[in-house]
Amino acid sequence: MTIPEVPPRPPFGHNLWRLRRYVRPYTGQLGWLLVVAFAATGASLAVPLIIRQVIDGPIANRDPGGLYRLGVLALLLGLAEAVLIFVRRWVQSSTALAIESAIRDDIYAHLQRLHVGFHDRWQSGQLLSRATADLSVIRRFLSFGLLFLIVNTATYLAVVGLLIHLYWPLGLLVAASAVPLFTVSRRFTRSYLAASRQMQDEQGDLTTLIEESTQGLRTIKSFGRRPEMAHRFAVRARQLHDTATGKGRLIARTSAEFDLVPNLTLAVVLVAGAPAVAYGKLTIGELVAFVTLQLMLIWPIESLGWIIANGQEAVTAADRIQEVLDTAPTIVDRPHAVPLRRAAVHGDLRFERVTFGYPGLARPVLHEVTLAVRPGETMAIVGATGSGKTTLLSLVPRLYDVDAGRISLDGQDIRDLQLAGLRRVVGVAFEEPTLFSMSVRENLTLGRPDADDDAIRDALAVAQADFVYGLPWGLETRVGEQGLSLSGGQRQRLALARAVLGQPGVLVLDDPLSALDVHTEALVEAALSRVLRDTTALLVVHRPSTVALADRVALLADGRITAVGTHSELLATVPDYRAVLSATEAADTSARAGEPDAAGLTGESDASGLIRS
Numbered sequence: 001m002t003i004p005e006v007p008p009r010p011p012f013g014h015n016l017w018r019l020r021r022y023v024r025p026y027t028g029q030l031g032w033l034l035v036v037a038f039a040a041t042g043a044s045l046a047v048p049l050i051i052r053q054v055i056d057g058p059i060a061n062r063d064p065g066g067l068y069r070l071g072v073l074a075l076l077l078g079l080a081e082a083v084l085i086f087v088r089r090w091v092q093s094s095t096a097l098a099i100e101s102a103i104r105d106d107i108y109a110h111l112q113r114l115h116v117g118f119h120d121r122w123q124s125g126q127l128l129s130r131a132t133a134d135l136s137v138i139r140r141f142l143s144f145g146l147l148f149l150i151v152n153t154a155t156y157l158a159v160v161g162l163l164i165h166l167y168w169p170l171g172l173l174v175a176a177s178a179v180p181l182f183t184v185s186r187r188f189t190r191s192y193l194a195a196s197r198q199m200q201d202e203q204g205d206l207t208t209l210i211e212e213s214t215q216g217l218r219t220i221k222s223f224g225r226r227p228e229m230a231h232r233f234a235v236r237a238r239q240l241h242d243t244a245t246g247k248g249r250l251i252a253r254t255s256a257e258f259d260l261v262p263n264l265t266l267a268v269v270l271v272a273g274a275p276a277v278a279y280g281k282l283t284i285g286e287l288v289a290f291v292t293l294q295l296m297l298i299w300p301i302e303s304l305g306w307i308i309a310n311g312q313e314a315v316t317a318a319d320r321i322q323e324v325l326d327t328a329p330t331i332v333d334r335p336h337a338v339p340l341r342r343a344a345v346h347g348d349l350r351f352e353r354v355t356f357g358y359p360g361l362a363r364p365v366l367h368e369v370t371l372a373v374r375p376g377e378t379m380a381i382v383g384a385t386g387s388g389k390t391t392l393l394s395l396v397p398r399l400y401d402v403d404a405g406r407i408s409l410d411g412q413d414i415r416d417l418q419l420a421g422l423r424r425v426v427g428v429a430f431e432e433p434t435l436f437s438m439s440v441r442e443n444l445t446l447g448r449p450d451a452d453d454d455a456i457r458d459a460l461a462v463a464q465a466d467f468v469y470g471l472p473w474g475l476e477t478r479v480g481e482q483g484l485s486l487s488g489g490q491r492q493r494l495a496l497a498r499a500v501l502g503q504p505g506v507l508v509l510d511d512p513l514s515a516l517d518v519h520t521e522a523l524v525e526a527a528l529s530r531v532l533r534d535t536t537a538l539l540v541v542h543r544p545s546t547v548a549l550a551d552r553v554a555l556l557a558d559g560r561i562t563a564v565g566t567h568s569e570l571l572a573t574v575p576d577y578r579a580v581l582s583a584t585e586a587a588d589t590s591a592r593a594g595e596p597d598a599a600g601l602t603g604e605s606d607a608s609g610l611i612r613s
């Protein structure tokens, strides 16, 4: 299952209709657009009527002056139509682009607001395709599909009215051709909707695959998995290709059927029109005007297949977009949440019978965790892999909310604090450091845009990340996508500097030194210990050397705190603690031995691929 939490299918077109709030600011432009489009259509409809007058008047009466006047009139109408079409296309594309970007801004802002749990479950490719491909479909619908639906329907009605006015028996015959058109449209609408949704979902899956493969290119190459990935891609691409081809076939068949109707009607009109002229029921000019007008119906009818297809795609695109926009963020400010200022924070952090589980998991990851970290204290969390250490830490900045119990800061439930304030006060660095394709400075000041150069220098010194000053453009050097132009240790130290920048009230560090060599680790620990003196800190650690940074240690086993005490107390009295530390140390030693890059993480800059910001 690639798209979780999909709500029941809404009534047809309901979600597209809901997007009208984005159209509302442009009703003036759209009104003018319709006026201009109708005027252009009126100009083109007038031409056959002039032709009738030319044939039945100046040509029949051999009147060159009349011919000249009508010719000039036809020319002026042609020119007016050309100008009107230019204005229409210009207004329609600028309006549709403005609407598209307003929707895209809202999708982006909403994705940022949505809780981490949402992003855990949704594939990024699906979100990407909704914010790009689906939005383009909506734009095409607003700029072409909807406009042509209105203009072509009006043209059809106007032409049929004129035809009935010119010669009603044949006019009614043309009007009756709407019946087969209606039947074909209904059948097409039903089958196209499913195909279009399937194709848009498959596009999302393929986008995810491409995104994953480019992000994981190093892993794929180093494991020699290129053929397998290429095969997976080929299977998905073939699936999408087949769905798209099926859709194309459906459009082709329907277009042919649509095409057949006006052409058959035209043949009948020509066959029946000649006797009508012979018996004096129609003039030659009227028959020519009739046929010319009828030819003008071919495009509106032919385009009907495309318009319906575009409308259907817009309906499914709107459904897919609203699935995202309708997901409410679950981690938000409570109604009476209070602001939090760094200066007012003492740093008394408590977990009180905290239970938490990820949605979809059979049992909670954390069970009734109770832990008190005193102001200014550094508490290390030690536990076997998968015991819930990262999960415990991610509850502090409210990346997830507890299922039961509470976490308090200075006695106040963190859910009663304003989120923005809480996240400003809590400095975080996770084991997998995330950097963005921005300058080093922008990456560092992500949470504290007002930090000055001195604060940045101090933070870099704590993280032993002075290597940034040796980069080609120093702090202004742009690190490549996800910081991949830096080594793992460099990325980790930048993430640590970002966390300690601005002296946060609570510091949450998830194994922040795991990618460092022993020498750099010792330097970072020495500098970090000075920062930790003044701040409350929760520190996931694996190595005994890093545990030494902590005042006390909590042992987490299978989501429960089983022991709390100083490192030496636990070493002396808790066999499980000794076992966890020696197991992680053994794993760590072998990982370091097998890591050719370790020496390269000490601080020299790997500037390849770096560009100036």
Ligand SMILES: Nc1ncnc2c1ncn2[C@@H]1O[C@H](COP(=O)(O)OP(=O)(O)OP(=O)(O)O)[C@@H](O)[C@H]1O
Pocket (backbone or CB within 6 Å): 120, 358, 359, 361, 365, 383, 384, 385, 386, 387, 388, 389, 390, 391, 392
């Ligand atoms: N986003 C998630 N969705 C569902 N389950 C998750 C998610 N993140 C972690 N888990 C599960 O929760 C459990 C605890 O994971 P967590 O990452 O907190 O452990 P950890 O002690 O930090 O492990 P490690 O030392 O390997 O980093 C694991 O069983 C993991 O599979």
